[in-house]
Each structure stands twice: as structure tokens, then as C-alpha cells.
Amino acid sequence: MILAPTLAAVGLLALVGVYLSPQLAKTAQIRALRQQCRATRSLALTYDDGPGAELTPALLELLAAAGARATFFPTGRSATRDPELLTRVAAAGHEVGCHSQDHLHAWRTAPWLILRDIDAGYRTLARWVSPAGLYRPPYGKTTLATWWRARRRHARLAWWTVDSGDTHAVLPTPQTIVEAVRRDGGGVVLMHDFDRDPPNDEPRETFVLELTEQLLKAARGEGWRVCRLGELLEETRWSAALAR
Numbered sequence: 001m002i003l004a005p006t007l008a009a010v011g012l013l014a015l016v017g018v019y020l021s022p023q024l025a026k027t028a029q030i031r032a033l034r035q036q037c038r039a040t041r042s043l044a045l046t047y048d049d050g051p052g053a054e055l056t057p058a059l060l061e062l063l064a065a066a067g068a069r070a071t072f073f074p075t076g077r078s079a080t081r082d083p084e085l086l087t088r089v090a091a092a093g094h095e096v097g098c099h100s101q102d103h104l105h106a107w108r109t110a111p112w113l114i115l116r117d118i119d120a121g122y123r124t125l126a127r128w129v130s131p132a133g134l135y136r137p138p139y140g141k142t143t144l145a146t147w148w149r150a151r152r153r154h155a156r157l158a159w160w161t162v163d164s165g166d167t168h169a170v171l172p173t174p175q176t177i178v179e180a181v182r183r184d185g186g187g188v189v190l191m192h193d194f195d196r197d198p199p200n201d202e203p204r205e206t207f208v209l210e211l212t213e214q215l216l217k218a219a220r221g222e223g224w225r226v227c228r229l230g231e232l233l234e235e236t237r238w239s240a241a242l243a244r
């Protein structure tokens with residue numbers, strides 16, 4: 001008689017532990033990142049799922065012209081499609097982090113497969129990413145397994161404060177995103193530099209280029225520092241330590 005409610009309670013607790021607690025920690029980390037961006041007037045540009053044959057070289061040109069460095073999060077699979085291009089990204093002084101091997105969704109995949117996906121990603125990306133390099137979870141989804149693996153690697157989870165919306169069904173205007181960053185006094189912006197399938201590719205690639213250009217212009221106007229995400233995360237580690 002008591003067994004069913006007990007099982008239900010245990011199930012609920014497990015659900016909270018596995019899914020909810022990582023989300024609460026994520027919210028706290030994003031808040032800290034947002035505060036750090038505002039306090040240090042910083043902008044970090046981040047690009048996931050690339051490199052893309054046309055978009056990534058165009059971004060490299062834009063960033064070089066502005067003397068800016070960004071952070072790229074390829075998956076192991078996307079990196080093996082064009083390793084030379086990723087080497088160009090790293091050689092230009094940009095930071096490269098890990099975005100898993102096959103971009104699996106942590107909430108829809110068994111935990112052991114997620115752990116395997118994370119480790120395989122780091123293995124494939126070893127030429128560009130250290131074993132403790134930044135980890136950006138696919139779809140921004142984590143469970144306790146993700147956290148446990150990142151912690152064991154001493155890898156920081158690499159969140160963002162503003163989603164550019166470049167993968168959303170309805171594309172926003174670059175101005176909307178620039179305004180959102182301006183309101184926050186800086187931020188970490190999520191964009192994507194992978195090769196999109198036609199006919200979706202052109203407007204979205206143009207959007208990423210225009211947004212990058214406008215954010216760099218806003219940074220000049222507002223006096224924001226443009227930095228790599230790893231630098232910001234290092235600072236949040238120290239400011240959190242000092243606040244204790």
C-alpha cells in the first residue's frame with residue numbers, strides 16, 4: 001500500500017536531482033556571468049557547431065579587422081569535416097572549446113551515452129582543446145552526468161547570456177540583439193557558424209555576419225572589452241572566490 005507513494009516520492013526526488021539541480025546551478029552561473037560582463041564591461045562572441053566553409057572564414061576576417069578574439073565550439077564531428085579551417089581559427093588566437101562529439105541532447109539520451117559523447121568530443125578535438133578546455137553542452141541541456149564529467153575534467157561549463165536567435169524559426173533583427181546586449185552592459189552572445197542547408201543558409205549566415213559586425217561596432221562605441229569566454233570565466237572564478 002505504502003510502496004506506490006514511496007516509489008513516486010523516490011522517482012520525484014531522482015527527477016529533481018538529475019534534471020532540476022543542474023538547471024538551478026546553470027541559472028546561478030549565468031547570473032554570475034551576466035554580472036561579470038556588466039562589471040567589467042565585456043563582450044564575448046561565441047560560435048557553435050562550426051566551422052562552416054564560407055561563414056567561418058568571413059568571420060575570421062571580420063574579427064581580425066577589429067583586432068577581436070572570439071570563442072568557437074565545434075563538435076568533434078563538425079571539426080573532422082574541415083580540420084584545417086579549425087586550425088586557422090586557433091592560429092588566429094581564437095579560443096576553441098568542446099561541444100561534444102555528436103551533439104546529443106542530454107535530456108533525451110541515456111546518461112552513459114552522454115558521458116561517451118563528451119569524452120569522444122574531447123578526444124577528437126584534442127589538437128585544439130585541452131582535456132580541461134571549456135565545455136558547451138549541446139542545446140544548453142545538462143543533467144548530473146554532464147556536471148559530474150565536466151567537474152572530473154576540471155572543465156568549465158560555457159553558458160551564454162544572450163541567444164542571438166540565429167537558429168530560431170523566426171530570425172530576429174541584429175539590432176534587437178545588439179540592444180539586448182546594450183541593456184545588459186555587455187554579455188556573452190551565442191551564434192552558430194556551421195554550414196546550413198539551402199534555402200535556409202543565406203539569410204542566417206548574413207545575419208551572423210551582420211550581428212558580429214554590429215556588436216563589434218557597439219563594443220567600440222560603448223568602450224566594451226571584447227574577450228574570449230575563457231577569460232571571463234576565469235574572472236568569475238576569482239570574483240566568486242573573493243566574495244566568499
Ligand SMILES: [Zn+2]
Nearest residue numbers: 048049138139
Ligand atoms: Zn550546438
